[in-house]
Amino acid sequence: MSVTEVDVVLGDRSYRIRIGRDLLRQPARWRDAVRGRHVLVVTDSTVAPLYLARLEDGLDGFDHAVVTIPAGERHKTLAQTEQVFAALAGLGASRDATVIALGGGVVGDLAGFAAACWMRGIDFVQMPTTLLAMVDSSVGGKTGVNLPAGKNLIGAFHQPRSVIIDTDTLDTLPAREYRAGLAEVVKYGAISDAAFFGWLEQQADALVRREPAAVAEAIAVSCKSKADIVARDEREEGERALLNFGHTFGHALETEAGYGTLLHGEAVAIGMTLAASLSAHMGKSSHTDTDRLISLLKRLELPTVVPHDISPARLIQHMRLDKKNLSGKIRAVLWHGVGRAGVTIVEDEQLRSVLE
Structure with missing residues (x-):
């Protein structure tokens, strides 16, 4: 085999x-x-x-x-x-x-x-x-x-x-958990590999159907992407932080909703949408790229909207405990469009503008 x-x-x-x-x-x-x-x-x-x-x-x-x-x-x-x-x-x-x-x-x-x-x-x-x-x-x-x-x-x-x-x-693997895993696959294309993001757009339907060849390719490319980043920055002192795209928002969503209410991948999907929207709001990327990301996540049957009963103020409070933060400043991974990302200091007002 x-x-x-x-x-x-x-x-x-x-x-x-x-x-x-x-x-x-x-x-x-x-x-x-x-x-x-x-x-x-x-x-x-x-x-x-x-x-x-x-x-x-x-x-x-x-x-x-x-x-x-x-x-x-x-x-x-x-x-x-x-x-x-x-x-x-x-x-x-x-x-x-x-x-x-x-x-x-x-x-x-x-x-x-x-x-x-x-x-x-x-x-x-x-x-x-x-x-x-x-x-x-x-x-x-x-x-x-x-x-x-x-x-x-x-x-x-x-x-x-x-x-x-x-x-x-x-x-x-239950369908919901399988789809949640696809969020992390999308992340690799979003932060560092525009060609892989395009491949995911082409193969979205095959991935939802769990076609073995498409799934195996997605796993292999994702593992290679992470392996390369970890090899360059094992302890998250620089580039590895980009792997947290969507996670600052996502971890806050998981904590506030109660562990298990939102699956990790579901929270990351919403988090990536929020990060991309904030990037566009701050002029770091285009709304067209945000729309592209949202479209792909929806085709993969992933959520892209914060549950209506979650308070923006509580999310920001949880985000203050994120491990990427320094000296009380919230550091979020934002992007500059498909395939390009970076860590940025964000203010509460900017977060509220997206969360509300």
């Missing part, structure tokens, strides 16, 4: 992304990422009945255990992370142990954060099962958990040892 490989080049922390069908049933494709004899699999209550057995079939010869957390963003907490720590202790996990994250972004973020903390850092392997995790959160080493005050406020940079993307897991 054909497997696409993408390398994330980070010196001694470099790793390979493998993308293909039925990889969970092919341990030869991923066992080389496990160095010691202790393995802890972290998954959730939705994914475990579907794919855990496939993974465990390939763990013959390892001492392994499983932690299954409840599914959903609201469970990406310190309390659930403590369950992972307890399981690692029960397993007798040493510094050459490996944590495998089998699930979506919540599982990957939480398991990666636990791996970063256990004995000051052990290996972990990302095995994403949602489109959003495949193209975004599984790559790049951002890990963390949520607080009531905001998303991912506690976390660490901790690169995985490998990323294994079995595209067959998308067969059971």
Whole structure:
């Protein structure tokens, strides 16, 4: 079977992304990422009945255990992370142990954060099962958990040892979650690749229908885009911040709506629309480009409007806790049209003009 490989080049922390069908049933494709004899699999209550057995079939010869957390963003907490720590202790996990994250972004973020903390850092392997995790959160080493005050406020940079993307897991992904993942795919075209954005416009209907060739291409291009940016700016000191296009607004929307009310990708879709509208309002881009973005998101069946019951003042309050901010100034990723983006200081009045 054909497997696409993408390398994330980070010196001694470099790793390979493998993308293909039925990889969970092919341990030869991923066992080389496990160095010691202790393995802890972290998954959730939705994914475990579907794919855990496939993974465990390939763990013959390892001492392994499983932690299954409840599914959903609201469970990406310190309390659930403590369950992972307890399981690692029960397993007798040493510094050459490996944590495998089998699930979506919540599982990957939480398991990666636990791996970063256990004995000051052990290996972990990302095995994403949602489109959003495949193209975004599984790559790049951002890990963390949520607080009531905001998303991912506690976390660490901790690169995985490998990323294994079995595209067959998308067969059971609910339509709403699949569409939410397409928002992150659009983001790559919006911030840095106008040609890819144009390809997405041409392939929008095929992507909605989940045609395998179109989906595989979208995943591969997205992973390559993120890998290149992470290689140039691992710790978000410059260019990597552009990957947050739509996220300053999006994280605020998720927090205010209540975790799980809006899916992350849905919030990012609305956030990208707001960021593009603000860019046009500030004269940094054209309204034509904003219309193009909105049209593509709608064709992909994604939301583009803030829910009517969400207060602009509350959103701005949440945006003040964004990790990109410096010295009390809100720093948002805006764009200069399709394929070009930058970080800009924005004032409350400018935000209100768009949010209202």
